[in-house]
Amino acid sequence: MAIKSNKMPTSSSDASSPSAATGKIWDIPLRLFHWLLMFAVIGAVISAKTANWFWHExxxxxxLGLIGFRIIWGLIGTDHARFSRFPLSLNRVIQYIRSRLAGDRTYTPGHAPTGAWATIILLAVLGAMAGFGTMANNDILFEGPLAAWVGAYTNTATYWHRALERVLFAVLIAHLAAMLTYRVWLKINLVPAMVTGGKDKKAKPFSRRHQMIGVALLLIMVVAAQTLGLLGERYYL
Ligand code: HEM
Ligand code: HEM
Known part of the structure; x- marks a missing residue:
């Protein structure tokens, strides 16, 4: 169900000049999602490498909770957050790369075709890794909260959880390289918009209610995922 935005401006400067750009590109829940995801992924990798299984869990x-939130937000979120707005067709990707190579340096708010694909791949890899993690084991005493329920499949899950580590690193390096390429080659800095929300001249301001629903949903998904950790006996060795 689409949640309509109201016409409340989001900042005082927006209110003082109604003809100026008032809409943002990224809503608050999406930005919160991004930076919390970065924190959690770095935390998951460091805790795994230092065998701190309590924090790894x-x-x-x-x-896991954040990816769950992002999937729902891709369906009910604000404009650029929606999967239906992702320009994923092969034609769009080819056209986009061609136009960049031909010297196009303009910035269109939202995900570019390549960025939309990168987003889908990042979400898929992280979702799969976290999902397999819940069923994995470390050959000693620590295991994901669902491992006891899946029998011998826990070893397959462990295999894939480990195998995806390299894929994750490759995708993350590509993600950062893309940011750098935009900055250096195209002279476009994408990062501030992921902090402030950026500006989309054609968009209406997001409604406060819609964004609050998003933040609440994000918190609920993260807490719900943590409750999985309460299942069964836990040994962090
Ligand atoms: C996307 C989120 C996650 C990332 C990036 C991640 C990353 C990693 C990495 C890199 C390792 C290998 C450590 C090594 O070098 O041995 C590992 C191992 C492990 N992780 Fe995760 N993990 C994630 C989510 C989870 C979750 C949700 C659980 C379960 C609650 C989990 C359970 C385990 C277990 C049981 C191992 C040991 C498997 C082994 O011996 O290799 N992980 N994780
Ligand atoms: C573990 C580290 C990181 C992960 C897992 C990650 C993940 C993601 C994901 C999933 C998206 C898509 C957002 C969406 O859901 O629509 C995204 C977009 C973005 N990320 Fe990251 N990110 C990481 C680190 C960073 C860092 C360090 C920066 C800044 C230097 C950054 C800057 C951005 C920007 C600017 C976008 C929006 C790109 C666009 O305009 O299309 N990310 N990131």
Whole structure:
């Protein structure tokens, strides 16, 4: 169900000049999602490498909850957050790359075709890793909260959880390289918009209610994922 935005301006400067751009590109829940995801993924990797399984479980489940939120937000979120707005067709991707190579340096708010694909891949890899993690085991005493329920499949899940580590690192390096390429080659800095929300001249301001629903949903998904960690006996060795 689409939640309509109201016409409340989001800042005082917007209110003082109604003809100026008032809409933002990224809503608050999406920005919160992004930076919490970065925190949780880094936390999950560091805790795994230092064999701190207590924190690995917390961080990994946080990733799981965040991905769950993002999937729902892709369906009911604000304009540019919606999967239906992602320009994923092969034609759009080819056209986009061609136009960049031909010297196009303009910035269109929202995900570019390549960025939309990168987003889908990042969400899929992280979702799969966190999902397999809940069923994985470390050959000693620590195991994901669902491992006891899936029998011998826990070893397959462990295999894939481990195998995806390299894929994750490759995708993350590509993500950062893309930011750098935009900055250096195209002279477009994408990062501030992920902090402030950026500006979309054609968009209406997001409604406060819609954004609050998003933040609440994000918190609910993260807490719900953490409750998985309460299942069964837990040994962090
Ligand atoms: C996307 C989030 C996650 C990331 C990035 C991640 C990352 C990793 C990495 C890199 C390792 C390998 C450590 C090593 O070098 O041995 C590992 C191992 C492990 N993780 Fe995760 N993990 C995530 C989510 C989870 C979750 C949600 C759980 C369960 C609550 C979990 C359970 C485990 C277990 C049981 C192992 C040990 C498997 C082994 O011996 O290799 N992980 N994780
Ligand atoms: C573990 C680290 C990171 C992960 C897992 C991650 C993940 C993601 C994901 C999933 C998206 C898509 C957002 C959406 O859901 O629509 C995204 C977009 C974005 N990320 Fe990251 N990110 C990480 C680190 C960073 C860092 C360090 C920066 C800044 C230097 C950054 C800057 C951005 C920007 C600017 C976008 C929006 C790109 C666009 O305009 O299309 N990310 N990131």
């Amino acid at each position: 917390k961080m990994g489940l946080m990733v």
